[in-house]
Amino acid sequence: SADAIIKRKIYKREEEEIQGKIAVIKLARTKRWTLLKDHATAFINRYTEGNPDFRYDGEVRYYEIMAHKALSNEEHVRRGMEVLLENESTPEELRHAWFSTRVRVWIDVANLLFTNATIAEQERVQQPNANPHTHALPENLEGAILYYRWALKHDVSYRSQIMLRQQIAFCQERLLEIEEAQQTFIEIHNLCEMHEADIQDNPTLKVVKTLTKFRWDNLKQKIQQQTDAKL
Secondary structure: OHHHHHHHHHHHHHHHHHHHHHHHHHHHHHHHHHHHHHHHHHHHHHHHHOOOOOOOHHHHHHHHHHHHHHOOOHHHHHHHHHHHHOOOOOOHHHHHHOHHHHHHHHHHHHHHHHHHHHHHHHHHHOOOOOOOOOOOOHHHHHHHHHHHHHHHHHOOOHHHHHHHHHHHHHHHHHOOOHHHHHHHHHHHHHHHHHOHHHHHOOHHHHHHHHHHHHHHHHHHHHHHHHHHHHO
């Protein structure tokens, strides 16, 4: 009908306007990430030629890595992480000064592995005859668990101890490590019970506590079903 044609044209015009606004936002973000990358690189080069500023050098390297990541410069991301995490030629004094930054990078690496595994799994399950007992990238999830556990030992803040364990539990669930995931959710639950006031004052942790209870109960049902099936 004429009305339907008019509405379709209106929707099409609105869609084009929205897409145009999104393109402007993306361009602005790219410019800002590029500026951050350039400033960080200039800072690092300037202090490499002289005396590194231990207060800021590791932090700036972290920002440089995040900028390269946002700009999809994967090779620069890898090299930057190697400097902060694995390069044994880095002076001990610098590695000590970068310690808190190294913890943040470890967490970012774990999050990246987890995200890539999740996306790959979403694509896999859409394929015909997908095996429900396997995962698209189990090695990513196992690597993420290792990185999260390393960060867990070095970031002892109350919030991090809860959030890192939640990520570990998510990985274990996807690896079908049901009993291990249940144990991790128990640890999260116990942590949440330790400081109830802090949980109530933090909306994120309140959601984690509720989600933990739900997933813990769900895992208990799965374990019981597996037990019943064996009898």
